[in-house]
Amino acid sequence: MDDRPLITTHDLVKQYPAGGGFFTALNKVNLSIQRGEFTGIVGPSGSGKTTLLNIIGALDYPSSGSTLVIGTDTQELDHRMSARLRNEHIGFIFQTYNLLPVYNVYENVEFPLLLLGMNADERDRAVMQALEWVGLTDKVRSRPNQLSGGESQRVAVARAMVKKPELVLADEPTANLDAENSHNILRMMVRFNEELRTTFVFATHDEKVIAYIRRKITLNDGMVVEDRETKPAIH
Amino acid sequence: MIRFLLKGLIRDRNRSLFPVIVVAIGVTLSILMYTFMFGFLDETVRSSAKLNTGHVKIMTKGYYEIQRQLPNDLSIDDAGTLIGELRQDYPEMEWVPRIKFGGLLDLPDEEGETRSQGPALGFAVDLLGTNSRERTRLNLKGGLVRGRLPLARGEILVSEGFAQRLEAGIGDTATLISSTKYGSIAVQNFVIVGTVTFGIGPLDRNSVIADIEDMRYTLDMSDGASEILGFFPNEVYDEAAADNIARAFNTVSAGTDDDFSLVMLPLREQNGLGEFLDMARFRLSIILFIFFLVMSIVLWNAGLMSGIRRYGEIGVRLAIGESKGQVYTSMLYESLIVGTVGFIIGSSVGLGVSFYLQEVGLDISGMVRGSSVLISNVIRAQVTPSSYFIGLIPGLVATFLGSAISGIAIFKRQTAQLFKELES
Known part of the structure; x- marks a missing residue:
């Protein structure tokens, strides 16, 4: 078993031009996240949570420092290679679900598999399994506008999990959900984490999410101010 | 994957129906303008030749x-x-x-x-x-x-x-x-x-x-x-041949200078028709150029707007693992499909109406009443071989360029920026 960290950041700095100078979103962030962790990056708005998640997901590049994700230095990746890294190894879950509105539930979940070049039979099996995981096999032909918020986020989870990625990055996944749906989604994620050993990294300031995580990394003004293991309040 | 993208294109009316309608209207108008302009010039030459000047x-x-x-x-x-x-x-x-x-x-x-x-x-x-x-x-x-x-x-x-x-x-x-x-x-x-x-x-x-x-x-x-x-045979005016014949004829009678010596004039050199045709062609070229430019800008802009409107969707696709090149290529394919369908529909309608107006014509007698110029009361469209292709410029080229240019923004924008626009 590979016991190297799944994610490592070293002196990660991200600055954005602002006015005549720069705004520092991340300031020398050093982290190491192991496989199978269920980690939350918490902090107030503007603390750099989403920026960190974007850099880990190879959606953005740091101004300095380095990020190793699944053994790959993301700074050395061009657009095509970073797309492949996301496609093969990383699942994303967004606050606003971001399902493709013109496609039905089945097709939304199928999309990442099409990019992987999987054949139709394999795709069908994987999609139906993912929809079974999230309990939406009866909504296969529904369009996103026919789903509730909770159902939409479950589709988004199925889309992220269908390719059984090693890492799922979830940016405020419960921000638009009521308590019941939030707990349903989080329990589902815990199950994936335990059964499939999928690593989950959340960017959140939602206490409901914080109640589930086992490691809490607190950011403030772009710096890690606290990094500790926590005992999940709910399991 | 192509089937998947086609499905999305067909289902999203903002991406298919609306742009196709815009392209089709643009192509139709361009073809009508083009055929009418040529019809007008051709009719002027024909009428003058038959009634007054010959070739x-x-x-x-x-x-x-x-x-x-x-x-x-x-x-x-x-x-x-x-x-x-x-x-x-x-x-x-x-x-x-x-x-x-x-x-x-x-x-x-x-x-x-x-x-x-x-x-x-x-x-x-x-x-x-x-x-x-x-x-x-x-x-x-x-x-x-x-x-x-x-x-x-x-x-x-x-x-x-x-x-x-x-x-x-x-x-x-x-x-x-x-x-x-x-x-x-x-x-x-x-x-x-x-x-x-x-x-x-x-x-x-x-x-x-x-x-x-x-x-x-x-x-x-x-x-x-x-x-x-x-x-000329079949009443088709051949400008170069007419000039040559007139030159040859006038060379023979060049020596004589009495009132009854003969002179031959090609159509162009009669009643200022040459200047009129040159001026008309020049003006019509400018009008056509401006019209095509405007239509191209409209269609280019439609392609651009369609691309910009889809930044959110593009952000999701990038996050899921599609590369920028794949997204860009798919946008170009879509614009080609939209442009081609719009071009075919627009050309069919435009040529259909042009053929109809070639037969029936448009009565402008009210506008030329009192005129001493031999302009027909009815101007007709004229469908020429180039009429079949002229719609390609505003239809396919402009739409494709619009998408190509708006798509460049995908490459220029940071993926994370597209991502933020997706979240907003």
């Missing part, structure tokens, strides 16, 4: 210099011999003599007193010759409003408007009062056997059409002609 025209130099006065005292003598020579030298062309004349048309009552009269502008053509194509060329049968075409000497046609003003009926006798080639008064009675309309304002006002032999007799122009017109 080339021979006159005496004296007649040419004051031709507006219809000076038949300076007309061509022995036109038959000249036409024989021309047929030998230029056998591919058709040569026809015509006489233009002015005068007064008088309608007497039962007692021989003037009932009504009016100034007439006449032209005499070979109406009765068995091999003559002048009746067809002038579309006299098609333009007949009342009565019939002349079948014998002494019969004339008058324009319907003129007949109405004179209150002339079919079968009425009319007296033409004019002047002979030698300057004396010419008076001759004719029977009005039909009325015609040419669809051209100046001709419909006060025209008289008579057989050329009748007018030779009336105007004392034995075997004479005001002008000899030459026509």
